[in-house]
Amino acid sequence: QVQLVESGGGLVQAGGSLRLSCAASGRTFRTYTMGCMGWFRQAPGKEREFVAAISWSGGSTAYADSVKGRFTISRENAKNTVSLYMNSLKPEDTAVYYCAATQGLGPYRDYRLYDYWGQGTQVTVSS
16 A cells, blocks of 8 residues: 655745645555656635646646646655645635545546545645
């Protein structure tokens, strides 16, 4: 089984920045080829939505229109981590952010294509 643990959430004022990190581990991790990794978010009363995804090699990325130009996703395969750099944050970015992973190459926007999920980290942007 693969475990994903997010960190870096918190409270920030509008216009500020945050960096989210996701670390992958697990007893069977070495036999699991980590492919595409992504970030999704869910605000209270709303459905989970795609934020960003990155292919295994890191050579291809995808972003939701709402975050394009403000957020950047990156990964370090040697450290089994993926990060989401969030700049120019807006109150509408407030949500629980989830890291996800799959063996597919990606990048994928559809949450149904991901096999593993983290517990989530809260991001709150005050106006």
